Amino acid sequence: MKQESTSSSPSGRQFGHYHSMLECFRQNNFSIPSLIISIAHISLITASPLNLWQTASQVMLEKGKGRFIENLQIIQLCKADLNFVLHVIWGHHLICHAKKNNSLSTSQYALPGETCNNAVLKKMLFCDLSRQSLSPDVLTDFDATAAFNRVIAGLSIITCERVGLPRIAGKFMFLLLRHMKFHLITGFGKSSSSYRNQGVLQGSSSATPIFLLNSEISLTAYNKMGIGASFQHPVNGSIVTDHSVQYVDDTSQFLNNMGAMNHIPPEQEITQLNLIQLASQNAQTWANLMWMSGGNLNLGKCFFYAFTPSISYKSNTIHYDKILSDPGISITNPATGTDVTLQSLNPDDSQRTLGVILSPDGKGKLQ
Amino acid sequence: VHTSGEKALRAILHAEEAKKIYKNIKETFGKQQIPLTQVDVLSNPNNRTSEHITLTSKEEIELNILKRNRRHSLQSLSTPFLSHPQLRQAIDPLSEENFIDQLLLNEFKNEGNIQDSFTDTEKQWFETLQKGISTEISLPHYHVMILRISFV
Numbered sequence: 001m002k003q004e005s006t007s008s009s010p011s012g013r014q015f016g017h018y019h020s021m022l023e024c025f026r027q028n029n030f031s032i033p034s035l036i037i038s039i040a041h042i043s044l045i046t047a048s049p050l051n052l053w054q055t056a057s058q059v060m061l062e063k064g065k066g067r068f069i070e071n072l073q074i075i076q077l078c079k080a081d082l083n084f085v086l087h088v089i090w091g092h093h094l095i096c097h098a099k100k101n102n103s104l105s106t107s108q109y110a111l112p113g114e115t116c117n118n119a120v121l122k123k124m125l126f127c128d129l130s131r132q133s134l135s136p137d138v139l140t141d142f143d144a145t146a147a148f149n150r151v152i153a154g155l156s157i158i159t160c161e162r163v164g165l166p167r168i169a170g171k172f173m174f175l176l177l178r179h180m181k182f183h184l185i186t187g188f189g190k191s192s193s194s195y196r197n198q199g200v201l202q203g204s205s206s207a208t209p210i211f212l213l214n215s216e217i218s219l220t221a222y223n224k225m226g227i228g229a230s231f232q233h234p235v236n237g238s239i240v241t242d243h244s245v246q247y248v249d250d251t252s253q254f255l256n257n258m259g260a261m262n263h264i265p266p267e268q269e270i271t272q273l274n275l276i277q278l279a280s281q282n283a284q285t286w287a288n289l290m291w292m293s294g295g296n297l298n299l300g301k302c303f304f305y306a307f308t309p310s311i312s313y314k315s316n317t318i319h320y321d322k323i324l325s326d327p328g329i330s331i332t333n334p335a336t337g338t339d340v341t342l343q344s345l346n347p348d349d350s351q352r353t354l355g356v357i358l359s360p361d362g363k364g365k366l367q
Numbered sequence: 368v369h370t371s372g373e374k375a376l377r378a379i380l381h382a383e384e385a386k387k388i389y390k391n392i393k394e395t396f397g398k399q400q401i402p403l404t405q406v407d408v409l410s411n412p413n414n415r416t417s418e419h420i421t422l423t424s425k426e427e428i429e430l431n432i433l434k435r436n437r438r439h440s441l442q443s444l445s446t447p448f449l450s451h452p453q454l455r456q457a458i459d460p461l462s463e464e465n466f467i468d469q470l471l472l473n474e475f476k477n478e479g480n481i482q483d484s485f486t487d488t489e490k491q492w493f494e495t496l497q498k499g500i501s502t503e504i505s506l507p508h509y510h511v512m513i514l515r516i517s518f519v
Contacts, residue, residue: 045506060403060432068407068419069435093504103499150443154458158467164500167467171460184432187402188425195433197440221495225488288488294443335445 040085047171053082054179055194056201060186076182076203087205089169090160095209098163105219109247110212116354119247123353126242126254127360129231131318136272136308137229138255138279139360140329140342141353142286145298147249148202151214152294153177156200159213159293173210177201208248218289219246222253225289226282227263229254247354253286255279272321276306280329283342291334303343303351304329305360320347320361406431447489453481473497 024032043050057077065071078086092112098104099111109119123139130137144150157170177200184191200210228243244253257270260278264270283304287297308321329342345351350359406428411417422428448454457466457475469475473494475482485493 041506058436062403066407067403067405067421069431072403072406072432074436074439089504089506097502097504098500101500101502146439146442149440150446152443152446152448152458154455154460155448157460158458158470158496161467162471162496162498162500164503166503166506167460169506174460182436184429184436186425186428186432187404188428191429191433193429193433195437197437199440217492217495221488221491224495225491285488288486289492291446292448292489292492294446294448296442296446 036081040081044085044089044169044172047168047175049172049176049179050082053079053176055181055183057185057190058182060184074202076201078201078204082176083205086201089165090173090206090209094160094163094165095212098213101163103163104212104216105223105246107219107223107242107244107246108212108216109245110208116247117356119245119250120354120356120358122242122245123252123358124362126229127358127362130229130256130307130360131309131362133231133256133258134309134311135257136270136275136306137257137360138253138275138304138306138329140253140255140279140283140304141302141351142251142253142283143298143301144249144251144290145296147295148207148211149197149199150294150296151200151211153200155294156210156214159217160210162217163213173206211248214293215246215249215290215295218286218293218295219244219251221289222282222286225285226253227255227278228259229256230258230261231256232258250354251286252353253279253282255282272306272308273327276327276329279304279306280327280331283329283331287331287334296333296335297331299331299333299340299342302331303345305345305347305349307347307360309347318361403428451481470496471498 039050042048043053059075059077061073061075063071063073095112099113104111109116109122126137126139153174157165157167157174160173161167161170179196180201181194181196183194200207223243226243228241230239230241232239239258241259242254244251246252255275255278257275260270260275263278264274268274283302290296309318310321311317312319328344330339331342332339347360348363350357352358404423406422407419408422408431409415409417410420422431443449448458456462456464457470459465460467466475470493473496475493482493
């Protein structure tokens with residue numbers, strides 16, 4: 001098979017070659033594709049990643065913030081046949097198995113059959129319900145720093161095994177990640193030098209499922225430990241509680257007065273100040289849980305809204321009380337031990353979240 | 368992938384539609400794929416406020432980006448599972464003395480009694496780690512599955 005010098009694949013083979021092989025299927029010639037599938041299968045069940053699979057290319061892209069080195073986005077490209085194996089096992093079979101067995105949190109949205117719009121709609125629903133119930137609320141948004149690069153390979157094997165990945169496949173992934181060498185591709189071509197790193201091969205079909213199953217531990221633990229937002233069903237009176245919403249590395253936490261009711265002494269009135277203190281506890285819990293699984297928050301990019309909607313009967317509109325800027329939500333960064341106060345936003349301040357510009361007042365004023 | 372012809376057709380149509388949308392977006396915004404031939408770095412790497420200088424040679428760019436990517440990828444080294452030797456060994460699938468089975472059963476106890484120093488949050492995290500599903504996905508099944516996907 002001809003190798004191409006401009007191919008993005010380390011082997012020099014284009015994706016088009018695999019399309020050509022699929023053409024063989026259509027012509028009832030199963031020899032080459034069957035051989036490749038058998039090699040991939042043996043490699044997987046013996047936990048012996050092929051040498052060819054253990055190199056990947058890193059393409060550096062500008063994120064629209066200039067060409068400063070720290071603002072570049074890394075895209076990793078692995079071999080097409082390896083990516084196919086990763087897609088079938090991790091991207092499809094494992095995630096569907098976990099979903100079918102109800103092993104994933106309802107706060108998780110990076111799943112087959114879900115889209116990021118569903119996560120955004122859940123946030124909007126929280127804001128809509130808070131306006132209807134006129135309750136004091138806190139909405140905290142977290143940004144994870146270098147999310148995919150911080151996943152610990154050994155730990156990710158356990159988090160995948162937890163939902164049904166055979167150990168041999170986990171060992172295959174561990175060895176693959178451990179021995180993976182990364183070359184750089186710039187406008188000058190491929191680099192001669194390479195390096196090994198941590199992370200889960202961001203850009204491959206298995207990266208998101210592995211990250212998701214890894215963060216699932218922190219998310220489920222948070223939903224047990226954290227204080228959430230509760231709303232009462234207007235017809236049957238049942239109480240519905242929700243804690244958070246997550247789409248890949250974007251997490252938001254909800255808190256309102258009904259959710260906080262059991263955590264504040266009954267004789268004490270629930271004020272916005274109490275809620276901010278509880279939201280601080282929640283935020284610290286989340287930071288510590290993420291730290292356990294190898295992650296960390298990008299505290300400079302995290303922010304929160306604390307708001308109390310009320311109706312002005314004169315103008316028949318909803319307005320928001322002035323928020324307390326001090327004390328805000330403060331988190332001790334587990335990496336440095338320093339306290340960082342999160343940015344506090346007004347309910348009419350819009351923030352871009354999962355591609356949508358959203359503000360709790362529902363008006364979405366553009367920045 | 369147990370799929371019917373109708374479902375497969377629907378998936379293909381959906382994929383084609385998405386492709387069309389992305390093509391339209393790309394046409395609207397124009398082609399912006401400019402190969403990376405210049406990179407700005409700090410003149411003094413130890414001072415974040417120092418001036419930016421532009422690198423233009425292949426060797427300099429590669430050296431700096433590889434160094435940056437490596438630094439970027441090692442950020443989790445100070446987290447518990449990579450900084451505590453006992454925890455590090457506990458999750459190493461290649462080590463004969465790992466504690467993977469115990470971790471999945473929430474019975475992790477090592478000789479150093481590191482678990483005694485865990486905070487409530489850490490204990491909850493370990494408790495959540497225990498195995499949620501008793502059944503495993505079948506790898507031989509995967510072999511058949513790939514053939515099925517390919518035949519579709």
